[in-house]
Amino acid sequence: MHTDVLIVGAGPTGLALGVDLARRGVDALVVEKAGELFPGSRGKGIQPRTMEVFDDLGVLDAIRAAGGGYPVGMVWQDGERVGEHQMFDPAEATEDSPYNEPWMVPQWRTQQILAARLAELGGEVAFERELTGLTQDDEGVTAHFADGADLRARYLVAADGGRSAVRRALGIGMAGETVDPQPMLVADIRLTGLDRDHWHVFPPRGESDGFLAICPLAGTEDFQVAAQFPEGTAVDVSPDGVRKVVAARSHLAPSDVTEVRWASDFRPRTALADRFRSGRVFLAGDAAHIHSPAGGQGLNTSVQDAYNLGWKLGAVLRDSAPVALLDTYEEERRPIAAEMLGLSTSVHRGETRRGDATRQLGLGYRDSSLTEETRTDPASVRAGDRAPDGTLDGVRLFDAFRGPHWTLMAVGTEAPEGPSSVRVVRGPVHPAYGSGLLLVRPDGYVGWAGETADGLPEYLARVGLASGARD
Template sequence: MISSEVTTESTAERTGVLIVGAGPTGLTLACELARRGTAVRIIEKSPEFHSGSRGKTLNPRSLEVFESLGVLPELLAHGRTDLLLRKYRDGEIVTDTDPFSVLEPTPWAPYVRGLFIAQWQVEEILRTRLAEWGVTVELGTELTGFEQTGKSVVATTAAGKRMAAEYLVACDGGRSTIRKSLPVTFDGRTEEGRMMILGDVEAEGLSRDHWHQWIDADGAILLCPLGERSFQLQALPERDELGQPVAPSLETFQRIFDRHSGMPGIRLANPTWISTFRVNERMADRYRVGRVLLAGDAAHVHSIAGGLGMNTGVQDAFNLGWKLAMVVAGTARPALLDTYEEERLPIAAWTLDTSGERWRSVQQSVKEAGRGTEDVIRPETLALGLGYRWSSLALELDGRGSEDAVGGGEGAGDERATDDGLLRAGDRAPDAPCLDADGAAIRLFDLFARPRFTLLGFGAGTAGVLRIIAAKYGDTVQPCLIADVPDGLSDHEGHARRAYGVTGDAVVLVRPDRHVALTAPADATGAVLDYLATLVI
């Protein structure tokens, strides 16, 4: 538990946001804040950066997030999207499976394959990007106490340093000491009997084009290539004569491998990380207590099935980042932060349900030779269909969803995994290829990468509302006219209109985190201004 010692604000070093924990969640949030000019510090109690592969898959929605942060090319260069899942039974190859083969990229969803990449590489790439904005991780800095005042949170470290921040964000993992010090429950269950052992090892002579999965009736071991030489090993543990799990080690790894692989010439070597995993399904009942917020594993933990852990934390950070930046800058009211919990708490509940269901599905499917972890890959685990239709920030003024929808048209279809195929406020904002005024190719995602709201105006009739919004909110909202007129973007193939469900003239406001905030007819200038007035001071 963190102590409740009283700190002195007047003697503390000041910042806008203090992030505790430098994993993918904390680093994503730090990048999102730093690129917006928010004063941010990020501290990590470990004296050195983590080196384990841990979470090893980025889903398509996280790839979109990282594209916005400008790190997608580096991630793609270090990861793999083309791994085949090779299943064995009794030492014999049964099947090679491409788990993403049934999914094709579309103009609306350019990324549909998961990226296999070690978590330490994701963190290293994010740290490099963060440093370009002038922020570095403060290693060996453990938070031991904090106190909320009327205008700040004053934190104390083990070394006695005091830091005052307008907001403190706990990204310090499932055992979060910050969460434990708050009036927050972390209800759920731990399946003590179900555990896996994990590690990063080398296996010379083993193909690096496959995720090898030996799954037999009496046990299993999986080896997934990550980085230049290592494999992430996952296995069911050995048991001693009393039926208790044997502590993982290189020796136990080798014995389990020899038992299932039928490859006596392969020797495992150079373990750089060894760990044990138990299935935990828990979530916090609150994400905000005053000026302290929870994100990532500090707010929710769950089964590894579906690879949703690291991804859900990254997407927590992306949701929270723009809201914190606006509040700290004084361009939004603090109440905007309440929508973080409003939007992300239901996503955590969905994640626990989905990952738990996928975990149980895999436990059954592996009993059949040739089936296994590909059962966790479903359209819902890509996270492209996740949105916030219930949010107080989602507003529809054009009647879409009703039979007399104004501007309603052909939806983008299954790419968004929506109920009726029609884009709704709160949904993920889809991509689309267009041409700029010079005839050069430009994507809507190129516009969304800028850290502002984007007001899409479909049709020349929206030029007026775009001009008015730009004049009043030009620092916060970028206008984009999609029409075949000078200075407009050409929707030359009609993909933008189809993706956004627009046939006539209409406006769509896209949030900085690439979700639809508002849909409205072209003449709804007053309503759009009213909406923005509730957000922007």
């Protein structure tokens, strides 16, 4: 068997990458060790920047229909409601940031939506395919599976989680720290006795206790339980164990928990892989960085890894871009992952609120070798920045950007002739973009900007878009 890209792991990272490659016509296969998609709610928060990514990947409507906004927190004490608090700093949607609040969708539902989109595009997930090792050479990678079968790919992407078999096979180290020594229980349950309008918080009753939080999962009948335990506790994740902790820390009875649908335990920690690439193998998502769940950064950073890598693999495999383009994946994504690890740790420890930083709209690649800003007096949006939404001569920009193509913005100037595969939008000087020419990458960041077209042809050639390049 042979494929262009083998993606190991059918979590949000692997599925998002599979969708991005499928829409680019790249032959890719997603393999998953388990017999089904992950069944839990663990990564339930989708940040505004990831909503923009999902808009581009064609799943935003389904994501919005499947979830909802975050509820207000309700604090309980001795069976009484004692106060409310906002879980996130409020933010209004604006023309340049239409999805400015986090959206709650259980991880299992996000994965179902991405898997359905992958199937719609002709892709597939092969379940019960456990990778046991790999070898690589100058031409590709050979993956070895537990059933004795081998599969040959030109590139392999490890999206197989924090205990990544691919990362271990490559011998890539992962340095980190324990964010909190106190273990956590997380579970999906159904219950009676609590409203679905609030995120119910039960503070610790004593030093030997931990907090309990019960959050209604938007778009479902379920609640997510999160409970903290003293260091050294062996967490009981059985249905009876979940019922006992809910009853012990709230006014509810064990019988009020009518069903335990999924449960797991973990110890909040942070870790960053030493490298995100080894030859023809790339690490993405939790295989490359592990976050505390506080602040909802893990899934979002992971999906954006896939979004960064997808167009680059497509450019090399389909558009004859130089293979050196793939070097920019680690260059761009590892610093972002390190920054988000620090942020999620700070949120976990109560040092930073969930607000502008956690929305991820301000992340960018100004220092990337793939970024060229040649204007002498650029506006607020510069090369390397996220390209915000808005309108240009009546055209909504996100509509123009949507798809696997590059977009050339000509603002207050004429657009030069260029490859037919590059979409062109024209208009007057723009408050955010200023004037000049701005080339927007397929992942929604400005790659090149100039007052004139000087240097643009060379940049286009560098990313596989020289005149005559295939769409």
